[in-house]
Amino acid sequence: MKFDQLGLVFDDELSVRGKNVRVVDSGVPDILEFGTVTTSLGLMTLVWCKSGLCYLGFEAARSLEKAQKFFPSVSFLPNQKMAARYTGEVLNAWRGEGVVDLVACGTVFQKSVWEALLRIPVGHVVSYGSVAEYIGSPKAVRAVGSAVGANPVSLLIPCHRVIQQNGSVCNYGWGDEMKRKILKEEALVNRVSGNPASRKIRRAG
Numbered sequence: 001m002k003f004d005q006l007g008l009v010f011d012d013e014l015s016v017r018g019k020n021v022r023v024v025d026s027g028v029p030d031i032l033e034f035g036t037v038t039t040s041l042g043l044m045t046l047v048w049c050k051s052g053l054c055y056l057g058f059e060a061a062r063s064l065e066k067a068q069k070f071f072p073s074v075s076f077l078p079n080q081k082m083a084a085r086y087t088g089e090v091l092n093a094w095r096g097e098g099v100v101d102l103v104a105c106g107t108v109f110q111k112s113v114w115e116a117l118l119r120i121p122v123g124h125v126v127s128y129g130s131v132a133e134y135i136g137s138p139k140a141v142r143a144v145g146s147a148v149g150a151n152p153v154s155l156l157i158p159c160h161r162v163i164q165q166n167g168s169v170c171n172y173g174w175g176d177e178m179k180r181k182i183l184k185e186e187a188l189v190n191r192v193s194g195n196p197a198s199r200k201i202r203r204a205g
Helices: 060-070 080-094 108-117 128-134 141-149 176-193
Strands: 021-024 031-039 042-049 052-057 075-078 100-103 124-127
Touching: 021 108, 031 060, 031 080, 042 060, 042 080, 052 060, 052 080, 060 075, 080 100, 108 128, 108 141, 124 128, 128 141
Parallel strands: 021 100, 031 075, 052 100
Antiparallel strands: 031 042, 042 052
């Protein structure tokens, strides 16, 4: 499926960073809490610490397995009640209401890619090449793809908004069907809100 079939805007450059996600650098937490909640997108698993959301995935068992690889020496404690409340905050931030703090643990290169993804507006998509160019590494498209795939906080760090240069919507870690579902909802939000294309900027490498 191509991006235009979903009513999306394909940008050549990255835009101004949104205000609904704030990345904090608090180091590796000692304890993490987690829970899985049913949402309009399906089952959503959240993993968080006192400083913010650390992981978000769409399959409970697989989400915990992947989160434990990010935090191999940390204790995980279930907290279903808090997960239900937290999910509401996450979905509100995704829709453009409120702010959620994220604790994104990764390499310097990965973090630069994830920060770039935060500049893709709702209802818009960009190519891997555009992300590589934005972070000042235009030849590192393959490495950018790996960093996009390693994103620990799906949905809020919008790796789903990166697509193939030919416009194909595919290669999503949680499945192409999920990627299309998320983008379709974002395209609808964009149309309902009447949100114009954001001012575009390009950062030199």
